[in-house]
Amino acid sequence: MxxxxxxxxxxxxxxxxxxxxxxxxxxxxxxxxxxxxxxxxxxxxxxxxxxxxxxxxxxxxxxDEQELVRSFLKDDEFLITSPNAYNSLGVGTTQLYNKRVVYNHKRHGQFKLGGKEFFFHAKHRFPNKLSSEFLLVDLLNNLNELAEDKEQVLNKALAKAKELPKKTLAQSVTRYGNVGTKRLLLPLLKEASHAA
Structure with a gap:
C-alpha cells in the first residue's frame, strides 16, 4: 500500500x-x-x-480546458476559441454555440475530452492569443459555417475592418486568411492605405 x-x-x-x-x-x-x-x-x-x-x-x-488540451496534444502550441468569440466584434453574430475549436499543429478531428466536444483543426499558423484582427479574419474564414444571415454579417464585418488598425489587420489577413478572406480584405486595406 x-x-x-x-x-x-x-x-x-x-x-x-x-x-x-x-x-x-x-x-x-x-x-x-x-x-x-x-x-x-x-x-x-x-x-x-x-x-x-x-x-x-x-x-x-x-x-481546466488549457490543461486538458495540453495533455491531449502533449504540446503547448495551440489556441482554443469558439464561434461565440465573434460576438465581441459587434458584427451581428449573436448565436451561442456550444463549440470549442482548437487550432494546433498536430491533430484534426472531433474529440471528446472530459465530457466536452473539441473540434481540432490542424493549421500551419495561428496566433498565441485572440485579437480583434484575428477574430475578424477567422470569422470571414468560417462565414459559411455560421447560423446567422451571412450577407448581413459580411457587410458588418467589412465595415468593422475599416475601424481596425490597418497594419495589424493586414498582418492577420496575410498570415491567417484563407483565399476568400484575402480576396475580400486585401483590396479594402489597399484602398484605405491609398486614401490615408
Whole structure:
C-alpha cells in the first residue's frame, strides 16, 4: 500500500495527466490508476488521460480546458476559441454555440475530452492569443459555417475592418486568411492605405 500512497502523493488537484506521466511514480501504474479511479481520486477523461478533481464548495471543479488540451496534444502550441468569440466584434453574430475549436499543429478531428466536444483543426499558423484582427479574419474564414444571415454579417464585418488598425489587420489577413478572406480584405486595406 505504501507505493499507492506514494503515487497518490504526487498527484496535484486540478491537474490533468497522461498515463505516460504517471508511470514514473508507480511500478504497477494500471492497477494504481484503476484503484484511484474507483476511489474517486482520479477521473478518466479520455483514453489514457486522467484528471485529479479539485474539490470546491459546489463539488468537483471540471478540468481546466488549457490543461486538458495540453495533455491531449502533449504540446503547448495551440489556441482554443469558439464561434461565440465573434460576438465581441459587434458584427451581428449573436448565436451561442456550444463549440470549442482548437487550432494546433498536430491533430484534426472531433474529440471528446472530459465530457466536452473539441473540434481540432490542424493549421500551419495561428496566433498565441485572440485579437480583434484575428477574430475578424477567422470569422470571414468560417462565414459559411455560421447560423446567422451571412450577407448581413459580411457587410458588418467589412465595415468593422475599416475601424481596425490597418497594419495589424493586414498582418492577420496575410498570415491567417484563407483565399476568400484575402480576396475580400486585401483590396479594402489597399484602398484605405491609398486614401490615408
Amino acid at each position: 505504501k507505493t499507492l500512497r506514494t503515487f497518490k502523493h504526487h498527484l496535484k488537484p486540478g491537474r490533468v495527466y497522461r498515463r505516460a506521466d504517471l508511470v514514473q511514480w508507480s511500478t504497477a501504474v494500471d492497477r494504481h490508476v484503476a484503484e484511484l479511479v474507483k476511489e474517486g481520486v482520479l477521473e478518466k477523461l479520455s483514453k489514457g488521460i486522467y484528471h485529479v478533481p479539485r474539490k470546491t464548495v459546489f463539488g468537483s471543479a471540471p478540468p
